[in-house]
Amino acid sequence: MNELNTLFQPVGEYCRREVITCSADDPLVEAAAIMRTHGISGLVVCRAGVPAGMLTDRDLRNKAVAEGRNPRTLTVGDIMSSPLITVGEDTFLFEALHRLSRSGIHRLVVVDAAGRLAGIITDSDILRLQNSTPQHLILDIEEADDVETLKTLFEQVQKLVVQLLGAGVAVQDLVRNIAHLNDRILVRLVDLLLVEEFSDLSGRFAFLVLGSEGRGEQTLSTDQDNALVYADDLTLQERQRMVEFSQALISGILAVGIPSCPGGIMANNPLWRHSLSEWRVVLDEWFGTPVADNLLRIGMVADMRALQGDLQLEKALKEHILGRLAGDEIFLGHMTAKMLRFRVPLGWFGRIKTEKGEHRGKLDLKKAGIFTITEGVKILALSEGVSETGTAERIERLVRHKVLSRREADDLEATFHALVYFRLRTQVEAIREKRLPDNRIALDLLNRMEKGRLQVALEGVRSFQGVMERRYPLGQMV
Structure with a gap:
């Protein structure tokens, strides 16, 4: 397997399935004897087959012996490390290695879809699988101590994408990991600001990413779309510090190399920075007036994801949005009408229609x-x-939810991934030629098979538009 592909494989393919376990109710001395017999430094502690904690040599040393406690009176549950950090079987090795480095631990328990023990994997297991991989970039991001270093690493992310696309990494995996790397850069930037300039800030705020970044679907041509929400009970002084923090944060993101949003959808814009209750009022105003700007704004916040901070604030906002939109055929009809204005560029006999003028022969x-x-x-x-x-x-x-059949879903995903692949490919070509990447592809650079694949994808889009027209006929009238 190509080394660049290795870390994009699921943990379940490489974890060790034979795991020595014990129960939380087992006497500690018996568990220690099991560790000695098998020559291991840790046991996974389970309750009814579900991992509940970890017992390690360090736990025995620090929580029993060093504290002068009598090991014969203790159970495993008295000193085990809990809660346990776990990963699912379908988690990428890439993400598992990041979880290990972020948490300062050396092993992860792997669980199946039901949360039951499936295996165990260590940092050494993963590192033995590869020599030169994206994991070095993750570690460098975690250790970056200034904006200039983060800028260099952001440039390296783009170079890595060029390599990975050429190595044949599946487009959905590639996009997922572009988002993951960009996330880590932004999280590190926030961490640096909180340590160096804003150590007085409480943790009662959340930095939200929106749009494609919120969906985890960035490619190489992206600007920033973000917002800030904070607790209602912040003092006036604390609110002023949030203003200053948002300004420093956006300046830092720009310095890293991520351009500003042309529409001003950024946390340093007062329109995108509110307390939780203020956000609810603003959202209700947008819901009440479904004009083009408000449709765009609602669409952006509906994709929100908290990158750093209090996740409960993000949850509260999401619940408010879902509560307003679930079953609201009128507002959803307006959103559909906005979407349907983008007609699929297919002419007679499925011929792909390209742009004219400045972008003649290209397709956005x-x-x-x-x-x-x-x-x-x-x-x-x-x-x-x-x-x-x-x-x-x-x-x-x-x-x-039985809104889409399995076949409709598979067709839709295949269409989506095909279009994203073509977008990524043209962006990679732009970077190789030292041009600014965008969303346009030149049709004359595609061979007949590629044009056929693109045509089929566009036909899939047109079919999906038909589904939306039938689902929301109001969307054709608003």
Whole structure:
């Protein structure tokens, strides 16, 4: 396997399935004897087959012997480390390694979909699988101590994407990890600000990413879309510090190399920085007036994801949005009408229609289909009260809600991934040629098979628009 592909494999393919376990109720001395017999430094502690904690040599040393406690009177549950950090079987090795480094631990317990013990994996297990991989970039991000270093690392992310696309990494995995790396850069930037300039800030705020960043679907041509929410009971002084923090944060993001949002959707803009109760009022105003700007704004916040801070604030905002939109056919109809204005560029006999003028012979992939899919899936998800933000995750939920059949979902995902692949490919080519990447692809650079694949994808978009027109006929009238 290509080394660059290794860390994009699921943990379940590489974890050790034979795990020595014990019960939380077992006498400590018996557990210690098991560790000695097997020559291991730790045991997974289970309750009814579900991992509940970890017992290690360090626990024995620090929590029993060093404290002068009698080991014969203790059970495993008295000193085990809990709660346990676990990963699912489908988690990428890439993400598992980051979890290990972030938590300062050396092993992760792997669980199945039901939360039961499936295996165990260590940092050494993962590192033995590869020599040169993206994990070094993650570690460098975690250790960065200034904005200039983060800027260099952001540039390296783009170079890494060029490598990975050439190595044949699946587009959905590649996009997921672009988002993951960008997330880590922004989280590190927030951490640096909180330590160096804003150590007085309480943790009662959340930095929210919106739009494609909130969905975890960034490619190489992206600007920033973000917002800030904070607790209602902050003092006037604390609120002023939040203003200063938001300004420093956006300045830092710009310095890293992520351009500003042309529409001003950034946390340093007062429109996108509120307390929780103020946000509810603002959202209700937007819901009450479904003009173009407010439709855009609601669409952005519906994709929100808290990158750093108090997750309860994000949860409260999401619940407010879902509570307002679930079953609101009128507002969802307005959102559908906005989406349907982007007609699929297919002419007679399925011929792809390209732009004229400055971009003659090119096709804007976002306007041609990506926007339709992300927005259409979002509308269907919001109507069902689905809280997930990623397009693929929303599609899976819609299958469970019987809004989409399995076949419709598979077709939609394949269409979406095909369009994103073409967008990523053209952006990678732009970077190689030292041009600014965008969403446009030149049709004359595609061979016949590629044009055929693009045409089929666009036909899939047009079919999905038909689904949305039938679902929300109001969208054709507003």
